[in-house]
Structure formats: structure tokens, C-alpha cells
Amino acid sequence: MHYINLISFKVLIVLSILFINQVGAYVHPITIHGHFFVDSVTKEPFYIKGIDYQPGGSSAVSNHKDPLSDPEICARDIILFQELGINTIRIYSVNADLDHNVCMTMLATAGIYLVLDVNSPLPNHHLNRYEPWTTYNLFYLENVFKIVEQFSYYNNTLGFIAGNEVVSDPTSASVAPPYIKGMIRDIKTYIEYNSPRTIPVGYSAADDLNYRMSLASYLECADENPAESVDFYGVNSYQWCGEQTFYSSGYNILVNDYHGFTRPVFFSEYGCNEVLPRNFDEVQVLYTNDMIDVFSGGLVYEFTQEPNNYGLVEVQPNGDIKLLRDFMQLKKQFDSIPELDYAFVANSMRTNAREIHSKLKQYKSAIPKCGESYPNIGISIGIPVSIAENLIETGVKVKPGHYVHLEPHQLTTKYNIFQANGEKYPTYLSIDILVNVTQDEPESSVTPPSVVPHVKNPHSPPPETTEIEEEFPNEEEDVAESDPDNTTTKSFRGMFQRVATSFKKLYSSLFN
Numbered sequence: 001m002h003y004i005n006l007i008s009f010k011v012l013i014v015l016s017i018l019f020i021n022q023v024g025a026y027v028h029p030i031t032i033h034g035h036f037f038v039d040s041v042t043k044e045p046f047y048i049k050g051i052d053y054q055p056g057g058s059s060a061v062s063n064h065k066d067p068l069s070d071p072e073i074c075a076r077d078i079i080l081f082q083e084l085g086i087n088t089i090r091i092y093s094v095n096a097d098l099d100h101n102v103c104m105t106m107l108a109t110a111g112i113y114l115v116l117d118v119n120s121p122l123p124n125h126h127l128n129r130y131e132p133w134t135t136y137n138l139f140y141l142e143n144v145f146k147i148v149e150q151f152s153y154y155n156n157t158l159g160f161i162a163g164n165e166v167v168s169d170p171t172s173a174s175v176a177p178p179y180i181k182g183m184i185r186d187i188k189t190y191i192e193y194n195s196p197r198t199i200p201v202g203y204s205a206a207d208d209l210n211y212r213m214s215l216a217s218y219l220e221c222a223d224e225n226p227a228e229s230v231d232f233y234g235v236n237s238y239q240w241c242g243e244q245t246f247y248s249s250g251y252n253i254l255v256n257d258y259h260g261f262t263r264p265v266f267f268s269e270y271g272c273n274e275v276l277p278r279n280f281d282e283v284q285v286l287y288t289n290d291m292i293d294v295f296s297g298g299l300v301y302e303f304t305q306e307p308n309n310y311g312l313v314e315v316q317p318n319g320d321i322k323l324l325r326d327f328m329q330l331k332k333q334f335d336s337i338p339e340l341d342y343a344f345v346a347n348s349m350r351t352n353a354r355e356i357h358s359k360l361k362q363y364k365s366a367i368p369k370c371g372e373s374y375p376n377i378g379i380s381i382g383i384p385v386s387i388a389e390n391l392i393e394t395g396v397k398v399k400p401g402h403y404v405h406l407e408p409h410q411l412t413t414k415y416n417i418f419q420a421n422g423e424k425y426p427t428y429l430s431i432d433i434l435v436n437v438t439q440d441e442p443e444s445s446v447t448p449p450s451v452v453p454h455v456k457n458p459h460s461p462p463p464e465t466t467e468i469e470e471e472f473p474n475e476e477e478d479v480a481e482s483d484p485d486n487t488t489t490k491s492f493r494g495m496f497q498r499v500a501t502s503f504k505k506l507y508s509s510l511f512n
Contacts, residue, residue: 027437028041031198033349034262035261036264045296046087047340048266048296049087049088049298051084051312052089052299052303054302055304061095061121066093066094068091068098069103070103072413075413076413076417078110080323083331084327084330084334085334086334088297088299094116100150101403105403109411109437110434110435111434113156116159117163118144118160119144119163122143124140126140127179129168141387141388142391142396145194145391145392148187149395152195152199153400154403158200159202161202161204164236166179167208168206170210173377180203181383182228182383182384184219186392187201188201188227189227193392193393194395200231201231203219203230205235213257216233217374219233223370231264233265234269235254235268236270236301239251241275242272242279255290262366262368264296265295266297267298268299269301270299278330279329289341312327319415323419412430417429
């Protein structure tokens with residue numbers, strides 16, 4: 001973003017009109033191959049580079065508004081999302097009875113994906129962690145399925161979170177895990193029968209050492225029904241505080257603990273505020289070879305300043321925005337993320353495919369079988385028998401989401417944005433059009449630059465998909481053609497295509 005003069009402004013408006021009238025569905029759904037998120041079209045790995053977003057907190061969600069129901073607020077904040085250079089936001093609560101089409105179109109236009117929690121503080125919209133059997137009912141499931149149904153129609157819905165920190169103490173740990181697993185099963189089954197595409201369903205866990213690996217392992221496993229297994233696992237981690245390193249922060253232990261996890265793992269919240277100001281030095285580690293083999297990026301907590309003092313921006317009473325120091329520091333860190341080591345990732349994906357192949361041969365399934373017990377969590381009550389059969393069979397009544405045409409004025413904001421010193425922020429207040437979202441997608445379309453933030457040349461065409469005879473790609477062939485001056489060569493793009501083909505051949509029924 002930069003200063004523009006009046007002539008540039010007029011040109012921009014004309015270009016905006018042209019782009020808006022020629023929009024097409026260039027937002028590729030994100031799928032899962034092994035423990036990697038993958039662009040469903042280019043087959044390149046996708047690393048989450050984002051923030052948690054819930055203006056006013058979850059209590060601000062009502063029958064009349066939520067974070068995606070006010071286009072003017074969305075435009076204001078998406079402009080700042082683009083300033084940060086993010087590719088994903090997480091929202092904790094929405095109301096499926098509201099219209100989200102304009103805001104979801106704006107996000108897609110900006111090349112931004114959504115990880116969406118299916119619960120909210122509204123009555124019958126959440127699971128009681130201490131007595132889950134009292135809230136696991138048809139009213140609750142209907143509300144969850146309405147959210148799932150509506151947001152399944154947006155390509156930039158990356159995934160659904162079935163629960164956030166439901167297990168948080170010994171009491172909840174003793175009764176809630178089987179119900180979390182039951183919700184994951186019900187949501188995945190609803191998607192299978194009612195949604196236009198497969199969308200990953202996961203869980204977001206508090207990083208409590210008492211439950212870190214036991215809960216993750218339990219939610220990962222499945223016996224007869226693979227739908228009971230999470231598709232991804234989010235970790236709310238605040239252990240990097242102040243000046244730390246990969247080792248002093250304990251990130252090395254996190255990587256080691258989740259190294260064998262069969263699904264993608266990412267930080268669903270991070271950004272300790274015990275030491276202020278926050279420098280976000282962990283960003284420089286999260287996207288390096290130390291972590292990208294196990295962690296698929298993360299989401300910084302959080303965008304707006306709330307009473308808990310984690311905000312990047314402060315919303316003024318009139319809707320104007322004041323950027324806090326944390327915003328500028330996070331932007332600086334995001335802007336200096338090192339280039340993704342594609343050779344390293346390609347090799348990791350190949351190794352992961354071979355591990356899955358080995359598990360399939362040995363156990364007939366890549367999903368671990370469930371144990372009889374897990375430390376510090378109670379599973380003896382068993383996964384509840386689903387009560388969702390009729391809802392799944394008939395579907396729920398809700399307006400399916402869809403992308404809409406945007407007028408040029410909808411890409412701008414009427415609100416002012418100020419720096420921490422009170423001066424206006426030097427940027428043109430408009431959403432940059434990175435992605436076209438309302439027409440059929442041409443075969444040659446590519447992932448927008450903000451979707452794969454570490455790629456030097458994101459506009460290079462995707463490789464031709466070729467069938468291969470061997471089950472796994474040949475390492476020497478992949479590396480021999482690589483160009484050290486361009487990490488997104490056809491060689492490595494072809495590598496991802498071939499690895500994806502291997503995953504599909506191995507167990508397409510599990511990873512669609």
C-alpha cells in the first residue's frame with residue numbers, strides 16, 4: 001500500500017469496476033494430505049498466516065450482528081488484514097440467521113480464508129463442558145449444522161472448529177472428550193451428506209501439559225468410524241513470552257510432541273502478553289524448517305483490543321481505528337518471514353506419504369486405533385450415540401452462502417485509521433482486489449499471492465498434472481530439475497502434484 005494522487009485514484013476506481021465485473025472463482029478450497037494443508041488446485045502446501053478476529057468478544061454476537069454481518073466494518077478491517085499480509089482469520093462466533101455474503105466475498109476478494117468455530121454464547125449454541133449431555137441436543141445440533149451448511153458454500157472457508165478449550169480443568173476433562181468426538185463425527189457426517197464439498201473439521205485445545213498429548217491422541221484416533229477423528233488440531237499456545245528462542249520457549253518440545261500426529265497441527269492462538277510490548281519474535285521461527293514439517297502456521301490472538309489486552313488495534317466509539325504498537329510490530333515480523341524452503345517441504349510431504357503407506361499396509365488404516373484409556377481424561381462413558389440422523393437426512397433450513405458482486409464503494413471505508421501517535425495512517429483505504437470470486441474458474445488460475453505468502457513467484461502457472469507409474473515420486477528426479485534462483489519451479493510444483501497423487505491413491509476415502 002502507498003500514497004496515491006487523484007489521477008491514480010481515478011484509475012484505481014476504473015480498474016476496480018473492471019475487475020469486479022470480471023470476477024471468477026479463483027479461491028481454491030484447502031484440502032488435507034497427510035499432516036499438511038494443501039491447495040486443492042495447485043497442490044502446494046498451505047501455511048496459515050493469520051489472526052484471531054472477534055470484535056467485541058463472543059458476547060457481541062447477537063440476533064442482529066456478528067463479525068461478518070456488517071459490510072462497512074468488514075471493509076475497514078479487511079483493509080488492515082491486507083496491511084498485515086495475512087491469509088487466514090479465525091472467527092469464534094457467528095449467527096447463521098444473518099447474511100454473510102458480502103463480507104465473505106470481501107475476504108475472498110482479498111485472498112483471505114476463514115477458520116470458523118461453530119459455537120457461540122447464544123442459547124443452545126454451545127456445549128456445556130461440565131455437563132455436555134445437557135446441551136448435546138437437537139436444538140444445538142441444528143444451530144451447528146446451519147453454520148456448517150451456510151459456510152460450506154464459500155470456497156474460502158478453510159475449516160470448522162467443533163470446540164474451543166472445552167477441556168480446561170479436571171472436571172471437564174473427565175466428561176467432555178467423548179462429546180467433543182461425537183460433535184466432530186456429527187459435523188463431518190453432515191458435511192458428507194449435505195455440503196457441496198468436503199471441509200475439514202477440527203478442535204482448538206488449550207495447551208495444558210496435563211492434557212496436551214492425551215486429548216490430541218484421543219481426538220485423533222478412530223475405531224470403526226473414521227468420521228470420529230479430527231481433520232486438524234489447533235493449539236492455543238502462549239509459552240513464547242518476551243525474548244525467547246526455539247529451545248528456551250519450549251517450541252522444540254511442542255514440535256517433538258506433535259511430530260507423529262497424522263493430521264495438520266497449527267497454533268489456533270498465540271502471542272503471549274505477559275511481557276510487553278509484544279515483539280512476536282516467534283513468527284520468525286514458526287515458518288522455518290524447525291517447525292514447518294509439523295506445524296502449519298498459526299493465528300495471532302487477537303485483532304481488536306478487548307479487556308484482556310491482546311489487541312492489535314483499538315476501535316474508537318465512532319468506528320475509527322487506532323493502530324497499536326503490536327500491529328506495527330506484527331506487520332514487521334510478517335513482512336520479514338523467510339522464504340519457504342520448498343525442497344524441505346517436498347521431502348517432508350514425500351516422507352509423510354510413505355509413513356501413511358506403511359501404516360495402511362500394517363494396520364489397514366492411517367488413523368490410529370483408539371486406546372482403552374488416556375492419561376488425565378475420561379473416556380469411559382463412551383462417544384454418545386448420534387441423535388443427528390434425521391437432521392443429516394433432511395438437512396437444515398438456512399440460506400446457503402454465495403459470493404456476490406461488489407460495487408467499488410464497498411471496497412473502501414468511511415472510517416479513519418490512525419497511528420499510535422495520533423497521525424493518520426499513510427495508506428489508501430481500499431481493499432486490494434487479489435482474487436476474483438463470482439464466475440467459473442478457468443483451469444489456468446493460480447493461488448493469489450496472499451494465500452501462499454512465502455512464494456517468490458506466485459503467478460507462475462501451475463504444472464501440468466501427469467500420472468505416474470510409481471507410488472511415490474523419485475527424489476533424484478525432483479531435485480535435479482530445481483532452480484536455486486526460483487523456489488517455485490515446475491520441478492517442485494510437480495513434486496507437490498505427484499505427492500498429492502500418491503495420497504489420493506493411498507486413501508482417498510480419508511483425505512478428499
